[in-house]
Amino acid sequence: MSGNGNDFKPGLEGVVAVETEIMEPDREGGMLRYRGVDVEPLIGKVPYENVWGLLVDDDINSKMPDPEPYEPAGLTGNAPSDLQAETARMSGVWNLGKLNEISNEQAREDLGRISAQMMSIVARSARIADAKTDDVPDEVVAQGKTAAEKFLLRWRGEADPRHAKAIETYWICTAEHGLNASTFTARVTASTGADCGAALSAAVGALSGPLHGGAPAYVKPMLDEVAATGDPEKWVRDTLEAGRRIMGFGHRVYRAEDPRSRILKRTARELGSPQIEIAERLEEAALAELARRHPERPLRTNVEYYSAVVLDVAEIPPPLAPAMFACSRVAGWSAHILEQKRTGRLFRPSARYVGPDERSLSLN
Numbered sequence: 001m002s003g004n005g006n007d008f009k010p011g012l013e014g015v016v017a018v019e020t021e022i023m024e025p026d027r028e029g030g031m032l033r034y035r036g037v038d039v040e041p042l043i044g045k046v047p048y049e050n051v052w053g054l055l056v057d058d059d060i061n062s063k064m065p066d067p068e069p070y071e072p073a074g075l076t077g078n079a080p081s082d083l084q085a086e087t088a089r090m091s092g093v094w095n096l097g098k099l100n101e102i103s104n105e106q107a108r109e110d111l112g113r114i115s116a117q118m119m120s121i122v123a124r125s126a127r128i129a130d131a132k133t134d135d136v137p138d139e140v141v142a143q144g145k146t147a148a149e150k151f152l153l154r155w156r157g158e159a160d161p162r163h164a165k166a167i168e169t170y171w172i173c174t175a176e177h178g179l180n181a182s183t184f185t186a187r188v189t190a191s192t193g194a195d196c197g198a199a200l201s202a203a204v205g206a207l208s209g210p211l212h213g214g215a216p217a218y219v220k221p222m223l224d225e226v227a228a229t230g231d232p233e234k235w236v237r238d239t240l241e242a243g244r245r246i247m248g249f250g251h252r253v254y255r256a257e258d259p260r261s262r263i264l265k266r267t268a269r270e271l272g273s274p275q276i277e278i279a280e281r282l283e284e285a286a287l288a289e290l291a292r293r294h295p296e297r298p299l300r301t302n303v304e305y306y307s308a309v310v311l312d313v314a315e316i317p318p319p320l321a322p323a324m325f326a327c328s329r330v331a332g333w334s335a336h337i338l339e340q341k342r343t344g345r346l347f348r349p350s351a352r353y354v355g356p357d358e359r360s361l362s363l364n
């Protein structure tokens, strides 16, 4: 490709664009740490909303607030698109100030109320996708003790404890993951001084693409297909021979096991997932065959694989997976927007021009 000089990295791979105190995954995997704190021991002890506090305020005793009463406008049941539109709309409804004009405290408050409302929007959109036209009353939702329970109550009118545990664990494991595409988008938008609704809505748009937030949606149908054949080894061979990829394996950053995958696998087992057995058999077959075909490049299980299995425990339909991911990532996005406001500078990278030399057009 022309213009691909030494200083040009397509996709900005390996380019350091910001310095952060929040987290950055290390290539060799191993631990998942938010602001230096190991996440694994927090699971089952601390609810998601306090992990939001750890990421945004560097304080595990601080938390994302409860959602306030809010009237969304014309939800469609397509959760990522409803979420993106409504998040941008909150800026207008709440008359949010521009990031370069408001205090850090005000920005933190705006991020808290939007984050909480974003979860509500996804729950309401999911309810519409279930063909339920009535809203669950606020008093019923308020009975939930945690953000995960409130989310389920807002969506289904009930909160099965197994479902709440599955969602909470998934949200905590995927709350933040360094400078991925949506987080970068949130920071770029925040760097212009746009308001918090604009920055979070832009992040949702970036996440809605299948290369970022959509992979769990492909894993469940794959597991169903493998279960139907009953022969994971053959399925893996056939898939790779047909030049297709196995969803949930490989990662741009990790060269070892993704620590999130380990935690989610354990959770799926603890929650008695009906898919865990076939998932483990397929994982074993896929890892062996991928190692045989790519001895030079470790291709290990990524977060999406066991995310799909855990989300299935909570009976989350695969098309809702990107919006579930957005719910968890409100913490990481909010933390980065605040960090960008405090320390950052307007993003304005350069492009190398590789178009035609000066020329004239013959206009008749």
Ligand code: COA
Pocket (backbone or CB within 6 Å): 215, 244, 245, 246, 247, 248, 249, 250, 251, 252, 253, 294, 297, 299, 302, 303, 304
């Ligand atoms: N199944 C089969 N082969 C895979 C593979 C997978 N899941 N992931 C990578 N490979 C192979 C590629 O075919 C390629 O082989 P080649 O050099 O013979 O063509 C090699 O490994 C390198 O692939 P590349 O696309 O350069 O790796 P990457 O680091 O840029 O890609 C992913 C990372 C995640 C995009 C990639 O591993 C993938 O597509 N995985 C499946 C989708 C998925 O799980 N996405 C969720 C990500 S969290």
